[in-house]
Amino acid sequence: MLPVVFPDSTSLWLFCLAALALLAIPGPAVLYIVVQSAEQGRKVGLASVGGVHLGSLVHVAAATAGLSALIVASAPAFNAVKYVGAAYLVYLGIRKFLERDVGVDVPVERKSALQRAFVRGAVVNVFNPKTALFFLAFLPQFIDTDRGGVWSQVLVLGLTFILLGLVSDSLYALAAGTIGSLLRRKRTAVRYVSGGVYAALGVIASLAKRN
Secondary structure (H helix, E strand, O other), X not given: OOOOOOOOHHHHHHHHHHHHXXXXXXXXXXXXXXXXXXHHOHHHHHXXXXXXXXXXXXXXXXXXXXXXXXXXXXXXXXXXXXXHHHHHHHHHXXXXXXXXXXXXXXXXXXXHHHHHHHHXXXXXXXXXXXXXXXXXXXXXXXXXXXXXXXXXXXXXXXXXXXXXXXXXHHHHHHHHHHHHHHHOOOHHHXXXXXXXXXXXXXXXXXXXXXX
């Protein structure tokens, strides 16, 4: 049976401080959430947050099981994940460009819209190889291999990061939704900006390197 070891309190506090500092810097996932929230409202933005961090949970599980290291070490596997994720983002951008405008009074916070935002957020993050790279590069700095139970330390730190991310990303979603309510009457402009952001994120994802 594998030993279960939790990070010591000092390492955990240092990890939380470092994680909060990193989360304060908006990355591609935050940009995706902000666009969703600004365009479709806070509920859709929060659904995107849930989806993104479901994707993060998949990466934490993969890191705990050692699968992330295998993906990063294998060029074909890394490129497959990278290009699937990039293609999906570009697809979302093209769909947004071709989408028809709807009236400002049409409700967008329907159950289907929330489910769609959740699923898209999960897919975007699961197929983002930079997330796997991040966990492989960041988590080991706070793990004490001499204490054993490396897998359980990775799991605890990963789950802690997700909890902190849920809080910070939800704040971004709420803020973007509030500001977005003032912009939603300019739906055509918002739609093209959203499409451009998705396409740009796809291009950026396609350029990710293993090192």
